[in-house]
Amino acid sequence: MTNIDEMSINAIRVLSADAIQKANSGHPGLPLGTAPTAYELWTNHMNYNPADPKWENRDRFVLSGGHGSMLLYSLFHLLGIGNLSLDDVKNFRQMGSKTPGHPEYGHTVGVEATTGPLGQGMAMAVGMAMAEAHLASVFNKDGYNVVDHYTYVLGGDGCMMEGISSECFSLAGTLGLSKLIVFYDSNNISIEGSTDIAFTENVMKRFEAFGFQTIEVADGNDIEAIGKAIEEAKADKERPSLIKVNTLIGYGCPAKQGKASAHGEPLGIDNVAALKENLNWPCKGDFEVPQEVYDHYKEIAARMAEPEKEWNKLFAEYCEKFPEMKELWDKYYNGCDMSDLFNSEEYLAKPEKAEATRSSSGTILNMIKNLMPNLIGGSADLAPSNKTNMKDAGDFSKENYAGTNLHFGVREQAMAAIGNGLALHGGLRPFVATFFVFSDYTKPMARLTSLMKLPVVYVFTHDSIGVGEDGPTHEPIEQLAAFRSMPDFTVFRPCDRTETALAWEYAIESKDEPTALVLTRQNLPQMAGSSKEALKGAYILEDSDKETPDGIIIASGSEVNLAVSAKAELKNAGIDVRVVSMPSMDVFEKQSDEYKESVLPKSVRKRVAVEALSDFGWYRYVGLDGKVICMKTFGASGPANQLFEHFGFTVENVVNTVKSLF
Structure with a gap:
């Protein structure tokens, strides 16, 4: 290691320590321990242009141990990525700064993924590597490897303890993702002390x-050995690689290194000074870096720009030689015009027979994939039940990266995070699927989907007690309320084929928001009044003959037909109500006050x-005077029709509940 290399590594350490100390908050242990790994990787092995952090063929780097975010921010500042200034570094963890406590995608230029909960970055990196493999199989031609890059991810013992890492890496090994390289920062320390108290596996x-x-x-600290390990990892063309790097947490701080206290608290003013002295740092002041270090990083950044220049030449030749591939590339990266399909009679056609909305979704999905070549996705071993298999699209596998049907196995957590990784990579529109009750396994990852504003589509089937004989363990109750409560996450529960088609349209047209389609197992009749108005979240499906309805019944999904049937009986009893289908509370809330008033006029207080x-969220629409027919308990095991009757989802109960308001 040369003196300038050592100083450049220590610059990462010192800036990180100073920033954490100034904020009086943060995690110095990881940046101090892994600075040599990050320096060697970024400056000698990554294809990455600091001046163009969005270059499509760049290598990706994900910091799965997101608490060590100052490692990234110090590097970004020194390499000039995103023009992250020294003032930005000084504002670490402050309100509105470019340097938040954990890396945030879309907030800090250069951050490839929002990482916080441990392990999720590992799985998102797997998704990125899958995206690279698939896109390479689609676009590369002899002599023109226009998609050719690596995905690197760094995490520690905590990431390895979280179950999601086993899920995703088991799949990565099965798929032979040879361009995935995982750095395991092994320092044997977690917050509570030595990892030996809970983690002794090999x-x-x-x-x-x-x-x-x-x-x-x-x-x-041996950057020669680290570099050799990276090249050895790259040389294996059949398998992904794990590089275990044995480090000392909090390296360089005499009183803290190797101890749990180095993990998640500032070193302390005296210890920062001792760190600098121990590292022979030439500057005594806070946030001081020698000019020769800045000059060194500037030279490295200039050198790192060269691979993109070469790629740009290659890509220009590729586009000239293969104009049809350039046209396809634009569809992948700029989006497809789906308006002809979405406005066609075929797309909105109602089948003659009753049909489960999961089946409707399967039909619609296959219409979409015919015009959207970059649609990719699959299920957690439930594609036949979720109806998410795309016909003639091929299965993504080690032998066929060109396939667009993904098989995640029984790995819901990894599936959702991999979906995020596919979206983050760019060029692809992913969907993931499972039974709605198992959405509990996807929730933390779906939360990051929303935080990152990724248009991932979640297909959740078997949406209620209609699951039937599988019983209460498989019958979702509270899950819909949980997803509806998530900010910037749109949920649709359609009542028939038309509403299902419109839910897919909304999801595909979304650019910066995930969408969940919550679908039935059981067959539902086609509603005569369902229409494009469903794109407004709620609309009048069947209206009263009166200028002001006597009451309003609001329903979603399988219960819309109940509401329509109850309306007919109530009419015979002299009560003329309006039926409102509300497939999406989220979308309805985005409408104008005038529209919302036209559907749910404040003057009509008798509402069911x-x-x-679960009834959570419905009282916003029925008010104190209204009532909700819902599930107050978990479900039971038995035929679906018997369960609906047992729990009060009958025309008779809806009619009587409406009458009770008069």
Whole structure:
């Protein structure tokens, strides 16, 4: 290691320590321990242009241990990525700063993924590597590897403990994602002390079992050994690689290194000073970096710009030689015009027979994929039940990266995070699917989907007690309320084929928001009044003959038909009500006050909502004077029709509930 290399590594350490100390908050342990790994990777092995952090063929780097965010911010500042200034570094963890406590995608230029909950960055990196493999299979031609890059991810013992890492890396090994390289920062320390109190497994053996090449670097300060390990990882064209780097948490701080206290609290003013002295840092003041270090990083950044220049020449030749591929590239990266399909009679056609909305969704999905080549997705081993198999699209596998049907296995957590990774990579529009009750497994990852504003589509089927014989363990009750409560996450529960088609249209047209389609197992009749108005979230499906209705019944999904049937009986009893289908509360809330008043006039206070799930959220629409027919308990095991009757989802109960308001 040269003196300038050592100083450049220590610059990452010192800036990180100073920023955390100034904020009086943060995690110095990871940046101090892994600075050599990050420096060697970024400056000598990554294809990445600091002047163009959005270059499509750049290598991706995900910091799964997001608490160590100052490692990224120090590097970004020194390399000039996103023009992250020294003042930005000084504002670490402050309100509105470019340097938040954990990396945030879309907020800080250069951050590839929002990472906070441990392990999720690992799975998102797997998604990015899958995206690279698929796009390479679509676009690369002999002599023109226009998609050719690596995905690197760095995490520690905590990431390895979280179950999601086993899920995603088991799949990565099965798929042979050789351009995925995982750095395991092994320092044997977690917040509570030595990892031996809870974590004694042989991680290397686990990854061997997953199908990874495993490499160990004995000394985390040996950048020669780290560089050799990276090249060894790249040389394996059949397997993803794990590089275990043995580090000392809080390296360089005499009183803290190797201790749990180095993980998640500032070092302290005296210890920061001791760190600088121990590292032979030439500057005594806070946030001081020698000019020769800045000059060195500037030279590196200039050199790092060259691969993009070469790629630009290659891509220009590629576009000239293969104009049809350039046209396809634009569809992948700029989007497809779906208006002809979405406005066609075929798309909105109602089938003659009753049909489960999961089946409707399967039909619609296959219409969309015929015009949207970059649609990719699959299910957590439930595609036949979720109806998410795309016909003639091929299965994505080690032998066929060109397939667009993804098989995640029984791995809902990894599936959702991989969906995020596919979207983050760019060029692809992913969807993921499982039973709605298992959405509990996807919730933390779906939350990050929303935080990152990614237009991932979640297909959740078997949406209520209509699951039937599988019983209460498989019958969702509270899940719909949980997803509706999530900011910037749109939920649709359609009542028939038309509303299902419109829910898919909304999801595909979304540019910066995830959408969940919550679909039935059981067959539902086609509603004569369902229409494009469903794109407004709620609309009048059947109206009263009176200028002001006597009351309003609001329903979603399978209960809309109940509301329509109850309206007919009430009419015979002299009560003329309006039926409102509300497939999406989220979308309805985005409408104008005038529109919302036209559907749910404040003057009509006699309201009943019907939905075979939790009542949470419905009182916003029925008010104190209204009632909700819902699930107050968990479900039961038995035929669906018997369960609906047992729990009060009958025409008779809806009629009587409306009458009770008069």
